[in-house]
Amino acid sequence: MAQVPDTKHMTATPATRVLGAVALVAVLLMVLLGLVVSPADVVQGQAVRMLYLHVPSIWIAYGAFVLTSFSSALFLMRSRRRHDGGRHYDRLAGSAAEVGVVFTGITLATGMLWGRVTWGTYWQWDARLTTTVLLFVTYLGYLALRRLPADPMTRGRRTAVMALISFVNVPIVHYSVDWWRTLHQKASLSVGRRPEITGEMYWTLLYSTLAVTIVASWLIVHRYRVIRLEELRDEEALEALIASRLKEDDVQA
Amino acid sequence: MLREALLIARKDLRVEWRSKVTLGHVAPLALLILVVFAFAFDANARLLELGAGGLYWVAVLFGGTLLIQRAFDVETEDGNFDAFRMSAIGTPSLFLGKSLGVFLQVVLLELVLVPGVVLLYNVRIENWVLLLAAAVGGTWAFSVCGVLWGAMAAGLRVRATLLPLLLVPVLAPVLLAGSRAFETALGVRADAGWTWTSLMFVIAAVHTAIGLGTFGFLLEEG
Numbered sequence: 001m002a003q004v005p006d007t008k009h010m011t012a013t014p015a016t017r018v019l020g021a022v023a024l025v026a027v028l029l030m031v032l033l034g035l036v037v038s039p040a041d042v043v044q045g046q047a048v049r050m051l052y053l054h055v056p057s058i059w060i061a062y063g064a065f066v067l068t069s070f071s072s073a074l075f076l077m078r079s080r081r082r083h084d085g086g087r088h089y090d091r092l093a094g095s096a097a098e099v100g101v102v103f104t105g106i107t108l109a110t111g112m113l114w115g116r117v118t119w120g121t122y123w124q125w126d127a128r129l130t131t132t133v134l135l136f137v138t139y140l141g142y143l144a145l146r147r148l149p150a151d152p153m154t155r156g157r158r159t160a161v162m163a164l165i166s167f168v169n170v171p172i173v174h175y176s177v178d179w180w181r182t183l184h185q186k187a188s189l190s191v192g193r194r195p196e197i198t199g200e201m202y203w204t205l206l207y208s209t210l211a212v213t214i215v216a217s218w219l220i221v222h223r224y225r226v227i228r229l230e231e232l233r234d235e236e237a238l239e240a241l242i243a244s245r246l247k248e249d250d251v252q253a
Numbered sequence: 254m255l256r257e258a259l260l261i262a263r264k265d266l267r268v269e270w271r272s273k274v275t276l277g278h279v280a281p282l283a284l285l286i287l288v289v290f291a292f293a294f295d296a297n298a299r300l301l302e303l304g305a306g307g308l309y310w311v312a313v314l315f316g317g318t319l320l321i322q323r324a325f326d327v328e329t330e331d332g333n334f335d336a337f338r339m340s341a342i343g344t345p346s347l348f349l350g351k352s353l354g355v356f357l358q359v360v361l362l363e364l365v366l367v368p369g370v371v372l373l374y375n376v377r378i379e380n381w382v383l384l385l386a387a388a389v390g391g392t393w394a395f396s397v398c399g400v401l402w403g404a405m406a407a408g409l410r411v412r413a414t415l416l417p418l419l420l421v422p423v424l425a426p427v428l429l430a431g432s433r434a435f436e437t438a439l440g441v442r443a444d445a446g447w448t449w450t451s452l453m454f455v456i457a458a459v460h461t462a463i464g465l466g467t468f469g470f471l472l473e474e475g
Contacts, residue, residue, distance in 0.1 A: 141418045157473055162405055162419070172456055180433075
């Protein structure tokens with residue numbers, strides 16, 4: 001007789017396996033376009049290739065933090081109503097924040113390498129660099145708060161409020177640092193404005209953004225499932241512990 | 254709501270008056286920080302004069318963080334938040350009251366720090382009105398942010414290390430704006446001191462609104 005798969009403990013489904021395969025192919029193609037097909041820049045030289053990872057990474061990080069904030073708001077709205085307190089929103093917020101932090105880290109690392117080649121230094125007290133590092137540390141704090149042992153609902157509410165405040169704070173930090181000083185070049189791609197780059201570079205950058213989005217989605221889905229499994233593990237461990245204590249009491253009686 | 258907030262603030266100030274922690278421990282530590290900065294700058298009078306505004310706000314940040322930590326320790330050690338939840342006091346009042354209590358304690362700290370900066374760093378106050386407005390706006394922004402994050406870290410075993418990690422990135426614009434406004438007030442730089450002061454009031458207003466709306470969630474258990 002065929003065994004029924006234990007779907008509760010699975011971290012992958014056919015759909016996410018396909019998504020993973022698509023992500024892998026997308027990244028390989030991105031490497032090919034970025035390193036081989038796309039030409040070197042007249043001014044920046046080979047360093048321009050760093051931007052094919054740098055620019056999509058910060059877009060994904062911003063998107064992930066927006067997702068964290070919306071999920072947190074939904075969690076707060078549902079936490080007093082539903083029987084499970086809308087914990088899936090909390091899981092989604094946590095997984096998106098983790099992916100956001102990873103991509104903010106990639107943005108900082110590639111930006112510093114690019115700065116070394118272009119500006120001659122790894123770090124400048126430029127507005128966008130300073131804002132990004134503050135964003136990075138803010139969400140590292142968010143993840144630190146998530147990792148602390150506490151009742152899941154209490155912790156969920158605290159981290160949800162933190163996510164909302166952090167989100168509101170992002171433009172304040174951005175503009176305050178922007179007034180302070182700015183050196184960073186204008187955004188290469190932005191909505192409603194003619195792009196700063198054209199031709200193969202433009203299409204490579206657009207394609208890289210798509211490829212990195214697929215990778216980030218795959219990571220968020222898997223991270224969500226791992227968080228759910230961690231919760232199941234904790235709940236089952238607690239139930240087993242209670243059962244063993246009850247058994248001890250029965251033996252003593 | 255205001256009456257309840259004043260009750261909470263008065264309670265916190267009474268605890269402080271009896272323990273004398275702000276004046277006895279935190280203010281001397283903050284003054285010591287001003288002295289240590291002189292070591293870092295090799296007692297270069299010109300550098301200290303230029304950086305006086307920023308160094309003042311860093312000392313406020315260090316001292317203020319300790320005060321916020323303490324404002325929540327006195328509540329969590331005896332389970333006071335459970336008592337607040339069972340009382341008729343609303344969470345917005347509690348938030349305002351705690352913020353007011355922290356604000357007045359940080360003002361006390363600043364009353365020691367301002368003369369400290371003037372004497373140790375040899376600066377002159379050129380614009381008293383700007384200095385006062387910046388101090389009030391910055392301190393209220395610091396207090397409401399501090400109370401929000403303090404509630405988040407309250408009761409956790411690692412709160413002493415977690416609170417500064419959570420608080421400093423959020424307070425970065427306040428530190429920046431406070432430093433620039435103070436530098437203008439001290440005549441060190443001819444900058445838009447009032448613009449920076451306005452920014453601090455905006456930050457204070459935004460975080461007060463968030464705190465009034467969300468403080469209840471931070472106190473809920475289970």
